[in-house]
Amino acid sequence: MIEGKISRISGPIVYAEGLDGAGLYDVVRVGGKSIMGEIIRQKEGLATIQVYEDDTGMHIGEKIICTERPLSLRLGPGLVGTIYDGIQRPLKSMYEKEGAFLKPGQVTEPLDEEKKWEFTPVVKEGDSVGPGFVLGTVQETASINHKIMVPPSLSGRFVKSIAKKGEYTINDVIAVTELDEEITMSQYWPVRIPRPYKQKMMVTEPLITGQRVIDVFFPLSKGGTAAIPGGFGTGKTMTQHAIAKWCDADLIVYIGCGERGNEMTDVLTEFPSLIDPRTGRSLMERTILIANTSNMPVAAREVSLYAGITLAEYYRDMGMHVAIMADSTSRWAEALRELSGRMEEMPAEEGFPAYLATRLAEFYERAGLVKSLCNGTGSVSVIGAVSPAGGDFSEPVTQHTKRFIRCFWALDRDLANARHYPAIGWIESYSEYADEVKNWWDKLDARWATVRQEALDLLKKEQRLEQIVRLIGPDALPDGQRLILTVAEMIKNGFLQQNAFDEIDVYSVPDKQIQILVLMMDFYKRALEVISEGAPLLKIISLPVREEIVRLKTSVPNDKLEQIQTVRTHLNQQMLEVERLYNKVGAV
Numbered sequence: 251m252i253e254g255k256i257s258r259i260s261g262p263i264v265y266a267e268g269l270d271g272a273g274l275y276d277v278v279r280v281g282g283k284s285i286m287g288e289i290i291r292q293k294e295g296l297a298t299i300q301v302y303e304d305d306t307g308m309h310i311g312e313k314i315i316c317t318e319r320p321l322s323l324r325l326g327p328g329l330v331g332t333i334y335d336g337i338q339r340p341l342k343s344m345y346e347k348e349g350a351f352l353k354p355g356q357v358t359e360p361l362d363e364e365k366k367w368e369f370t371p372v373v374k375e376g377d378s379v380g381p382g383f384v385l386g387t388v389q390e391t392a393s394i395n396h397k398i399m400v401p402p403s404l405s406g407r408f409v410k411s412i413a414k415k416g417e418y419t420i421n422d423v424i425a426v427t428e429l430d431e432e433i434t435m436s437q438y439w440p441v442r443i444p445r446p447y448k449q450k451m452m453v454t455e456p457l458i459t460g461q462r463v464i465d466v467f468f469p470l471s472k473g474g475t476a477a478i479p480g481g482f483g484t485g486k487t488m489t490q491h492a493i494a495k496w497c498d499a500d501l502i503v504y505i506g507c508g509e510r511g512n513e514m515t516d517v518l519t520e521f522p523s524l525i526d527p528r529t530g531r532s533l534m535e536r537t538i539l540i541a542n543t544s545n546m547p548v549a550a551r552e553v554s555l556y557a558g559i560t561l562a563e564y565y566r567d568m569g570m571h572v573a574i575m576a577d578s579t580s581r582w583a584e585a586l587r588e589l590s591g592r593m594e595e596m597p598a599e600e601g602f603p604a605y606l607a608t609r610l611a612e613f614y615e616r617a618g619l620v621k622s623l624c625n626g627t628g629s630v631s632v633i634g635a636v637s638p639a640g641g642d643f644s645e646p647v648t649q650h651t652k653r654f655i656r657c658f659w660a661l662d663r664d665l666a667n668a669r670h671y672p673a674i675g676w677i678e679s680y681s682e683y684a685d686e687v688k689n690w691w692d693k694l695d696a697r698w699a700t701v702r703q704e705a706l707d708l709l710k711k712e713q714r715l716e717q718i719v720r721l722i723g724p725d726a727l728p729d730g731q732r733l734i735l736t737v738a739e740m741i742k743n744g745f746l747q748q749n750a751f752d753e754i755d756v757y758s759v760p761d762k763q764i765q766i767l768v769l770m771m772d773f774y775k776r777a778l779e780v781i782s783e784g785a786p787l788l789k790i791i792s793l794p795v796r797e798e799i800v801r802l803k804t805s806v807p808n809d810k811l812e813q814i815q816t817v818r819t820h821l822n823q824q825m826l827e828v829e830r831l832y833n834k835v836g837a838v
């Protein structure tokens with residue numbers, strides 16, 4: 251056993267002597283309270299340790315014991331539906347055991363060791379296996395079929411024995427290899443090391459979120475990376491929640507990282523009562539939460555991101571599509587800054603350590619669509635909120651994040667002030683996945699790519715016209731250009747704005763999204779024709795169908811899309827009437 255003692259304390263950073271034999275990133279138990287920490291630097295006989303719990307009252311000279319193991323998560327059935335802190339302590343069972351206040355040094359098993367799970371083997375004795383091979387399954391929740399896999403570190407290549415179908419705890423041995431390695435239904439994995447896979451693949455499929463501005467304009471792929479930067483109160487959390495609730499991932503890992511406690515409470519109170527539209531069951535049955543609110547120790551916040559992504563990778567390895575949300579990566583970067591400051595490292599931009607960019611890259615690079623060790627296809631999509639102070643996107647966290655993500659949903663202060671939600675600005679935001687997901691959309695509705703580009707172009711034109719209007723007023727513009735302003739308004743109100751509190755509008759199926767936008771662009775094209783034939787813009791603006799199109803988002807439920815056809819008929823009829831009227835006038 252390697253044992254040392256505390257020689258200096260600086261907030262969450264503790265220095266220790268006598269830990270020479272301990273490895274970098276080994277977990278240690280610090281002081282009489284035995285609180286958990288991790289060795290983050292070894293230099294000249296002095297180990298630097300970041301502690302994950304409150305070390306108030308700790309003294310120099312107290313002992314430190316090294317566990318000789320890196321910080322690892324316990325992975326197995328029972329993770330889904332649980333709420334953990336950054337070091338995988340299950341908050342609910344700790345609360346039930348010890349009350350509302352976490353005691354330093356408190357150790358609780360992350361997974362229930364008593365609970366029996368129904369295990370169904372899929373291999374038999376003598377079958378050849380390898381790391382990541384599936385040995386059997388457990389129905390973890392109604393929506394999650396948990397695959398019990400051979401841990402990546404095992405060397406055995408044959409199944410010597412395998413448990414029969416039946417009930418087992420996570421500590422029971424369910425398989426033995428020819429090398430007499432025993433396999434249970436749980437395994438450990440060090441959080442800072444990406445889990446292995448066979449091959450990274452090109453992304454092809456969008457992660458459908460039901461949010462029109464995202465799915466149509468700035469799509470994220472399954473296995474992609476996105477950032478949501480936005481100033482205070484612009485809707486980062488609401489957007490993350492909307493995606494967590496509605497996206498078509500198999501599993502959600504939601505990390506509340508350094509944000510206010512009540513935001514986590516919202517998730518906790520809301521998710522269990524919400525129904526997953528795909529399974530008809532509670533959303534918690536496909537969600538894992540990691541809570542590290544602003545009042546919890548900063549070191550645990552630093553590690554919570556790695557814990558979250560490790561959980562995501564574990565389910566990815568089973569062949570699932572996992573979406574992970576981190577709210578907010580800026581608070582995480584602030585934890586890095588605080589720890590780095592305590593360690594008296596040389597600060598770089600705005601006091602952040604020079605390795606901020608590397609750490610962000612390490613996090614986002616763990617996203618991807620992969621062929622797993624057992625030849626399944628799974629993905630981890632990462633969505634990080636960024637909260638730049640004062641909404642200034644030129645600060646280091648936003649700028650570095652931009653280098654590693656391919657989808658940028660920029661929240662716009664003016665839109666939020668105007669209560670245009672989601673406040674994702676269409677000029678500054680972008681997605682580099684549009685080409686990759688085009689094939690998927692083509693199969694659903696081949697008009698996606700064209701109508702998307704037309705609508706984005708129209709919105710760009712509108713932005714330029716708005717500048718002219720500000721200078722000389724709208725009356726100076728010809729009708730054709732004023733029509734652009736009108737249609738842009740329709741797109742903003744009837745397509746981009748989406749009310750999270752409206753029963754119908756909260757989620758749009760892809761079909762509905764595309765049909766609404768196509769109808770708006772058809773309105774534009776028909777109106778342009780009619781105007782060129784002499785009809786005044788005012789006449790077109792006053793057509794009842796214009797309002798009808800804008801209202802489609804809330805008037806047509808996802809399962810009654812045929813109603814959109816009626817509105818299309820109205821569009822044709824009303825435009826035809828105007829045309830007749832003005833053609834006749836012209837003929838007289």
Ligand SMILES: Nc1ncnc2c1ncn2[C@@H]1O[C@H](COP(=O)(O)OP(=O)(O)OP(=O)(O)O)[C@@H](O)[C@H]1O
Pocket residue numbers: 480481482483484485486487488489509637671672673748749750751
């Ligand atoms: N899609 C939406 N539909 C309706 N209201 C919204 C939507 N998005 C945001 N809002 C409104 O904006 C408010 C602030 O949103 P939110 O808490 O998500 O912002 P935030 O960017 O996470 O803020 P903070 O910087 O404090 O974390 C919400 O309470 C809600 O009233």
Ligand SMILES: [Mg+2]
Pocket residue numbers: 486487488509513577
């Ligand atoms: Mg927030």
